[in-house]
Every structure is written in C-alpha cells, then in structure tokens.
Amino acid sequence: MSQQTNAPRQKAGLRTNIAGLRPIAALLATVALSRSAVVLYPFYGVYLASERQGLTVDVIGLIVGMFGLGALIAGVASGALAARVREQRLAVMGLAGVAGIVVVISFTTQLWMLAGLTALWGFCYELVNPIAYTLVARVMPQAQRRFAFSAVRLAINLGMGIGPVIAGVLFNVSPGLLPWGTAIGYVVSAFILARARIAVGPASDGEQGEGAGSGDGGVQGRPGLRFWSFLAATTPIHLAYALPSTVASVYVIHTLGQSAGWASAIFAVNAFMVLTCEMALNHAMLELSRRISLLIGYACATVGFVLMGFGAHQTWLLLVATAVWTVGEMIVYPVMPDHISAITPDRLKVRNMGFYTAHFNLGVVLAPLIFLPLVQALGPVASWSLVGGVLLVGLVTTAVISNSPRIWGPEKVQAPPAPAPAPALATQ
Template sequence: MSTDEAVGTDRPQQRRSVLRVVRDAPRPVWVLVAGVFLNRAGSFFATFLVLFLKQLGFTTQEMPLILLAVGIATPMGSLLGGWASDRLSRKASLVGSTVLASGGLAVIGMSPNRPVALCGVFATALFAQAYLPAASALLVDHTKEEDRVPIFAFFRLALNLGSTLGPLIAATVANDNLKTLFVISSCTYAAFSLLLWLGLPAVPSRARTADARRAAGGGLPPLRLILFYGSIIAITAVYVQYTSTVALAVEEGHSASAYALLLTLNSGLVILFEMPLSGLTRRVPWWIPAAIGTLLMTFGIVLTGVAGPYWLIAVAVGVWTVGEMLFSPVVSSATAALSPPDRVGLYQGYLATVQAVAFGLGPAVGTYLYGIGTGLLWLSCSVVGLLACLGFLGVSRWARSPG
C-alpha cells in the first residue's frame, strides 16, 4: 500500500477536474440543482414580504412583531427539515417541505383578508427554507468526500443564478397587487416539488438503517461542533452587515445605485469564479479556506464600511467576495465531515439554523452599534471575525487530536 493510500488521500494526477466532477455527478445531484435554480428564480417571499405587509395595511409599529415571528419560524423550519431528512428520507423531507411551502404561498396569494394572509406568511416562513438541510445531506450522500466542495459550489451556482434571475422576473410581472408574485412563487415551489418527487430515488435515511440505529437519538452536538457552529454564526453576523450597516456607510458618500452596483459586482464575481476556485480549496483541509475566508470577509466588510473613495470600496467588496467564495462551499462539506453518519441531515439543519439566526440578528445588532458609533461597530466586527477564525482553528486541532 502506498503512502497516499495509507493516509486516504488522492494523488494530484488522479483527482478529477471540477468540470468533470460536475459533469459526472449522479442524477439526484442534477435533479436537485435544476430544481433549486427553478425555485430561486421564482422565490419572492423574503424580497417582497415587507412591501406586502405594508400593502395589507400593517403599520411600522406592527411589522417588527410579524418579522420577529417570521425570523423565529425560519430556523425552526431548518431544524425540522434536517430532522425529517434523517428520520424519514431526504426525498420525503425535500418533497414535504416544498409542498407545504407552496401551500403557504398559495394562501398568501389568494388570501381574502389579513388573518388568512398572516397564516400563509407564517407557514411559508416555516417551510420555505426547510428543504436546505435535506438538500445538503443529499449532496453528501451522492458525492465522494473529495468532490464535495465542487459539488456544493455547483449547488451555490444554481442558487445564485436563480436569485439573480428572480428580480428580473419580478420586475416583469409585478404590478400594484403583489399577490401575483406569491402565486407565481407557489407555482415554482410546486414545480420544484414535482421535479423532486419524479426525479429522486426513494432511499430510506441512514438513521433508519440497522447500522445507524444504535447511534440514533437526540442531544446536543459535541462541544467541538458547538464551537464550530458558534464560529459560523459569528462570521455570518459580520458578513451580513453588507445588507445593513455597510449600505448605510456607503450611501453616506455615494448614491443608492452605486451601492446596488457593488452588490452586482459581488454576484458576478461569485457566479464566475466560485466553482473554479473550489478546485483549489478542495485540495486542502477544510479549516484552511474556512479560516482564510473568515479573515478576508472580516477585513473586506470593515474596509467597505470605512473606505471613502468609491474605487477603494469596490476593492473591499472584492476582498470579502473572495472570502465568501473560499468559505461558503467548504462549510457544508466540513459540517458533513464532522457529523455522525446517521445525523448528517440534522447537523446540516443546525448549520442552516445558525446561519438563519445570524442573518436575522446580525443586521439588528449591527445597526444598533452603528447608531452608537461607527468605530464601535467596525471594531466589534474585527474582534468577532478574529474570534471566528480562531474558533475554526480550534475545531481543527480538536478534531485531529487523539481522544
């Protein structure tokens, strides 16, 4: 047995290219990626929810309570979807969550009054993202470990392309009655569900097999995973400042359209370069791109907030975009590597949950600190990002140490 075989690594010449990894991906991966693209292209719930609530007559005093309930329901759905993917099957979780989300969106689009509309809003918040843990677990099931990073980059490419196309569709079909958009979203979720039902094999979850049954059970993840998820929620809370405080800082010296152009730059770079970059990040241990990506996202976000000249702001956006491309495809693969075989879906659910929490709380906390003082905000982001980086390094050392 050779040294490479003994340590379980591939020789460089034996490693397939990213293009070949994607081309040779099994049918379930292609079905899922195609469905996610379709789904994201017709998903308007998060984008137009506030405008819809305003159209229904809710005041600015009432909206925060509704949005808080939505923010609680979303991570609950992620946990539920991850649990179902392990206890039932990936297919059952994927199809069930998308059908229920389609129903919630249909209720919104055809609601005769505000109470009915709110029921649809909460149902949609609970189930619209609940398919993501099962989707990640399915990618893990059908992908070799050395190919996971490119496959997750491929999955994110579909998400990003669909999210880019969605606003164009909304601008084309939107009118004064936003209910039309929610009906369209309901139809795309239904089509996504049908594609999953017809295209995915009905394979029982690993948690129901005899080999995994002995490890089944609840309980919190091990301490190293708590540190892992804590680091993820920390860097995500820093990264998500681009939606709130970074926008406020940029618009102090530039127009709203200039800020929108920066977001377009971010999306374009991710779409063009994330998959090719995954060919490099998959060749090294997960903690290296995770740690470097965390530092780049932190530095880039802080620089975007404090930079004055527009060209320097654009450079800063490029920095945190490179960090995003290093970090994002790796984190799901790392979660799978740190998960028990029978709880891959549940641990992907934990991942989706902490990210949802960070996306909900990050802008609120950041805006509060921004109001106290911009220096305090950017110093806090720097410290939190550094702690997240150290957290990933600590998890890595812990995972490799004996016992």
C-alpha cells in the first residue's frame, strides 16, 4: 500500500526560471550584441563634426534628431509590416538594414542624404524592439513572461553599457571606425537571429490574447479599449523615465551647479541596480498580479522623482532618489509589456508592441522640451514635485481602471513552473 505526501507546491527557484529562458536564448544574445554594437550613435554628433567639417552645430542637431523621428515611425508602422513579413525575418531585415545604412552614411556628404539616412537608420534600429517583445510574448508561457521581459531589459542595458565604452576606444583610434564597428556588430546579430530556431505558435498558452474578449474567463471587453486606456494610464511613466537619460546631466551640472561626478554617480547607481537586481526582483514578484506590481512601481517612481528636487538642498539625496525610482523602473518596465501581451489578440501583438515602443520614444522627445523650461521657471523642488504629481495622477488612474475587468482585463496570476515533485514514498 502506498501513501503519497501532499507537499505544498514549491515556487520555482531563480536558477529554474533562468533555465526556462532557453527558448529565447538566441534572441537575448541578438539583443545584447546589437546594443553593444551601438557605437556610432552615442558619438554621432561629434563624428559628424569631425568627419563633415562643413556642418554647423544646428545642422548636426537636426540630423541627429532625425534618428528619433525614424524610430517613432517604426513603432507605428511595425504592425503593418509584420502583417506582410514574418516577424523573425522582419527583425533580421532591420538588423541588416542598420548595418548597411551606417556604412552608406560613412561615405555620404550631402546634407539631405545624411538626414534621410539617419531617419532610416532610426527606423531599422527601432523595428527590432517591438518584434523582440512580441516573440517573447508568444514563446514564453504566461507565468514566465514578466521574468523574460526583465531578461530582455537586462540584455538591452548590458549592451548599452558596453557600447559607449567600445565607442570611446574606437573614436580615440579614429572616428571613421565608428560606422564600421556598428555595421560589423549588426551583421553578426542578424546572422545569429536568422539562424535561431524560435518556435512561435499562434499563442504560447493556447490563447488568442488573454483577456482580449475571448478565453478570458467570461469577462468580455474590447481589446482596443483595454490597450488604449492602459497606454493612457502609463503615459506619466514614459514621460518621467525619459528625464534621467535626457536632462539629468544638465540638471545636476547646470541647474544645481554640482560637479559632473554627481551626474555620473546617478547613471552608475541606476546601471548597477538594473544589471544586478532587476531579474531577481522580478523573480521575487512573479506571484503578484500585474495590477499590484504596477501600482508598487508607480509609487516608487513618484517618491523617487519628488526626491530628485530635494537634491538641490542635500546633494546625496540625488543618489537616494535614483535608487528609489530605479526600483520603480525595474518593476514597471517588465510589467507593461507583460500586460500588453496579456490583453492583446494575437493578430495585434506586433502592432500594440510597436505603439508601446513608440509611446516610450515620444516621451524621450517631449520630456526634455517640457521639463527644462519648467525647472528654469519654477526651480528644482517645484518642478520635480510636479513630475511626482503627474505620476500620482497616473497611479490613481491605473488603480481606478484596474478595478474594472472590462477595461483592465482579468488578472490570472499563475505561479511559475515548480520543480518536479519528489517520488512518492511507499510503505508496506
């Protein structure tokens, strides 16, 4: 006679979840390598100034700005393109396109050609992002998606940390090497992704977009309403998190009159926490609903950005603030694509991920234009408090709409895959 022990279900360990990323290992390698090869863009302005000496500073700024315009268009157009070209192939074309375009840029001297090529470069560069998010949403089981999205962010941040270092070395040797460094890295990335076997079905969980009006446990709703209301509720996140990368150095050095070392310390604290803590944090929060996770992240962002203003009185508070809003960043940015993948029908996944990345890029464009005049007029404390107020509005809005399954979609909190149970003990 045998007796089975009814041991409680164990939560999968961090190593188990990392091992579960094998289906997207090639995609993660592609993302990390391609971002490491972004060596021309960080030095693009100074590259144009040194290699195209007839260009004025204003013209260089216009050319560099065309990159962001191309990236915005890519986010909006990615869904339509993916309807005609298989997604993995489209991403490979984007990677190969970057490689070819930067090589052509290295030989181009005409202003209109440089502007057009830079916009096309931004288009091909950004085209890869919504495809990568979509592939993760389709390949990974629902319970592991948030962890997988955090792995994608880790690959992005790792590459973006390596790329500027390589760029600095190449620039010191010869500015002319920068386009070739980018081209070589992107060719290799395209080759890796082209050879990868990423098994993508119509929907990884046998769903056609959880909560998108079918298969949602009886909760009906319009997928368009859910997506656009979610995008509107998270607009403050994109605006606020565009500020560190675009205005932090200006704020610290120009507005506060502090040394450049404090600005570097902000970036260092943020990068260190993201690279070392994000995956572990998301692993620990896997059993929390998307709603609760997003509200926690929103709260951390609100407190962190308000504290940035008080750095005007105690400079060390800038680092405390950075740590707090970085915790928010590590929570909200994996949760947002996870939620979008859950509420989006399969046929609209690339389109919605494209609008999501375009939404982020729009924040990068608008945030410095709004904030820099604001801080000059109101001062540090009032300006950053206003940022916190906007985030608080977003938090309250998210809390309200997430109470409605029709607008938010159902929350299906699934525990991550657990280790296999031990064999039953037999007694005689």
